[in-house]
Amino acid sequence: MTAPPLTRVIETRVIEAGATAAGAAAAAADAARTLAAGGLVAFPTETVYGLGADATSGAAVARLYEAKGRPSFNPLIAHVADTGAARALARFTPDAEQLAAAFWPGPLTLVLPRLPVCPVAELATAGLDTIAVRVPSHPLARAVLSAFGRPVVAPSANRSGHVSPTSAQHVLADLTGRIELVVDGGRTPMGLESTIVACLDGALLLRPGALPRAEIERLVALGEPPQGVTASSDADDVPIAPGQLASHYAPRARLRLDADSVDAGEALLAFGATPPRGAAGAALVLNLSPRGDLIEAAANLFSHLRALDAAGVATIAVMPVPHQGLGEAINDRLQRAAAPRP
């Protein structure tokens, strides 16, 4: 599988964390600095290596999708240092409280209602009203998260379509030249992704993983996943789309794609410097990237769609977005958002 070309080639540094506390602290400080500068950092967790980015920065998250070569914006898991930090992102149902108390830190991801004050970029949750949250137990992951002090989104640190990496060598084989830093902490102990449980109305197993189902069922009843729920262990390229979970963000307004003109009363989602015919009569105009930068456009995609939708227009005209690089994922999301409602 060929990943789209990168906008630039990056020098990938490797830092060996070593076995000492001082080594781990130095690696964590380097990782935190790199994340704060908008960089991409691969680090070990107890499950697999994650590819981390500052979850609160839309631009950093857009770069992450670009580095992975994902053809679509699947929602990402926000990693935090402790349950207290998770409470700033999501609302905990009683089931979620029980599971977090029993299994965090550890290989369990909870999909929860996203709080209105949640600072995670909309691109990271692909515009959904839910958010996946996890508190990893690996000492290096914990050190990175504590040093950074903000949520870190981290999909498995492999190119899209490849298997999840369990060593720094695997990460380098896939991502050299695409990310800033790899924190080498040796092999990951579990080698299998976290188990994902949605705690919304009831509890649902969305992805089997390193925490066995039976352990979870000792504490909470797991509902049967509705038809169409994927239960793949490398769900990387397969969005989880159960019936009662929104599979993707859908605006209320109709989307008119590839618009080369705007009708009076329509809202306009623009791209690039040249306004289309009729733009002056638009109810509201937001530009994904006036300078035509696809990373900036990806970072703005969901928030701009939401803002235009909130204006109450019947139709949002969308200017064409080039198909190269992140444009493929942007167009994928626009097409889904434009699809007729079931």
Ligand code: TXA
């Ligand atoms: O063990 C793991 O979970 C690793 C380590 C690095 O933490 N991470 C990982 O992330 O496996 P990733 O991106 O490869 O898989 C995350 C899965 C995807 O299938 C995604 O669709 C799903 O979680 N997901 C994320 N947010 C979701 C949400 N709000 N609703 C439903 N599914 C969600």
Ligand code: MG
């Ligand atoms: Mg993955």
